[in-house]
Amino acid sequence: MTDLTTRITFTPVIPEDFAKLVDLRVAAMREGLEHLGRFNPERARERLRKSFYPEHTRYIVFDGQKVGFYTFRPFGDALYLDHLYVLPGHQSLGIGSHVMRKLIAEADARRQPIHVGALKGSASNRFYQRHGFKIEREEDWDIYYVRPAADGVGSEL
Numbered sequence: 001m002t003d004l005t006t007r008i009t010f011t012p013v014i015p016e017d018f019a020k021l022v023d024l025r026v027a028a029m030r031e032g033l034e035h036l037g038r039f040n041p042e043r044a045r046e047r048l049r050k051s052f053y054p055e056h057t058r059y060i061v062f063d064g065q066k067v068g069f070y071t072f073r074p075f076g077d078a079l080y081l082d083h084l085y086v087l088p089g090h091q092s093l094g095i096g097s098h099v100m101r102k103l104i105a106e107a108d109a110r111r112q113p114i115h116v117g118a119l120k121g122s123a124s125n126r127f128y129q130r131h132g133f134k135i136e137r138e139e140d141w142d143i144y145y146v147r148p149a150a151d152g153v154g155s156e157l
Helices: 015-035 041-050 095-110 124-130
Strands: 008-012 057-062 065-075 079-087 112-118 136-140 142-148
Touching: 008 015, 008 095, 015 041, 015 065, 015 079, 057 095, 065 095, 079 095, 095 112, 095 124, 124 142
Parallel strands: 079 112
Antiparallel strands: 008 057, 057 065, 065 079, 112 142, 136 142
8 A cells, every 4th residue: 555644634624614524524424324324414413513623623635635534632631533534435545544543643642542432333443443442431322432641541531
């Protein structure tokens, strides 16, 4: 596989990008949510609205095209990965893993754990586990994970 470092860049998001981000989120999640019987575009919009932090959100740009986004924000002594989406036509190319390695390196440099949640039954659960995340707790629809800080401290909320 080609070195993605030269092909992937990140650009800031502004508040006016919200509708574009909703479209990206819905496109990235649609198939998985339909498979689980949980697809609801309005719910997807509202969940993004509740966790929309433009100052901590970046577009994922692959070969000059916006193919996804992530939100990675500090909260207390930890970092939260609220969103990480890659459009279906660009999935399985290593883009998500490239982004995750970047975020893990940032967290390790800060010596902070990363917290993330994923819908039960979603393929994203395997993705997070492959990147060293451990189950922290489960709720009705979601599984919450933590990747401990580089030195193992700070993994408790």
